[in-house]
Amino acid sequence: MLTETGIASMQICFYGAGSMAEAIARGLIHEKLIAPGKISMLNRSNADRLHELHERYGVQTVLQGSSNERYLREADIIFLAMKPKDAAEAVSAIAPLLSPNQLIVSVIAGLSIASLQQLIGPVQPIVRTMPNTSSTIGLGATGISYSEQVTPQQRLVTEAMFQSIGINAVVDESLQNAVVGVSGSGPAYVYFFMEAMLKAAGDLGLAPDIAKDLVVQTVLGAAQMVKETGESPEELRRKVTSPNGTTQAAIESMTQAGLQEAIIKGMLRSSERAAEIGAAIERSINE
Incomplete structure (x- = not known):
């Protein structure tokens, strides 16, 4: 080439x-x-x-x-x-x-x-x-x-x-x-979510090595599903969320706890912080 x-x-x-x-x-x-x-x-x-x-x-x-x-x-x-x-x-x-x-x-x-x-x-x-x-x-x-x-x-x-x-x-x-807010800092958001999943797995009685295998494969598989099917995360979530089932109960609880709003707020803050870092560099150049 x-x-x-x-x-x-x-x-x-x-x-x-x-x-x-x-x-x-x-x-x-x-x-x-x-x-x-x-x-x-x-x-x-x-x-x-x-x-x-x-x-x-x-x-x-x-x-x-x-x-x-x-x-x-x-x-x-x-x-x-x-x-x-x-x-x-x-x-x-x-x-x-x-x-x-x-x-x-x-x-x-x-x-x-x-x-x-x-x-x-x-x-x-x-x-x-x-x-x-x-x-x-x-x-x-x-x-x-x-x-x-x-x-x-x-x-x-x-x-x-x-x-x-x-x-x-x-x-x-x-x-x-x-x-920066989406993909630059993005891997850390996923790790943070995985940390919470691992803690919950421990609270539910799963051994750490088993919990890690299950969490890692779950995240990997979910990302690959979005990539390979071409469907949106929202569509895939709906397909796996049966009415009055276990997933719906979990999603409702997470929504009530403000998970979605917290993620959005955090991503916006990451982007804002990138701008602050840039402004600090500019000030150091002009001093």
């Missing part, structure tokens, strides 16, 4: 070597989009982490003899994967090393394209993304937004990269905080 051929010839640099950077690098390597030796991963001081990543995947780090500066200068694609609190200072530091032909891909929650342009310059092609933690097993969901400077070929390359770790949705940047 044209897209894969394009990626295979590129140099990719990850500025930040945390779990999300590792997930994306793993996906690129596992899907054979690029050779491990064409990927470099940088962090500020954790040599043990860099050694671990080199040993595990064969990626390049400063421990292999080159410098962070050289990796950044020579990269065709640079992933910004540092913590939001470090973003403004870190991006400002590398800005003099960048050239307009390099594609910048941010995975930093809340950091807007406008803020990045303020730090790097207005001509830089920038992609803002919001992957989630399920990317670590290739089942991620990523929201993608582009600056006007991103070329059609760079879009193809970006979407191919994120397809290596799951699905992606191209959205207007104004919806990126909504993506």
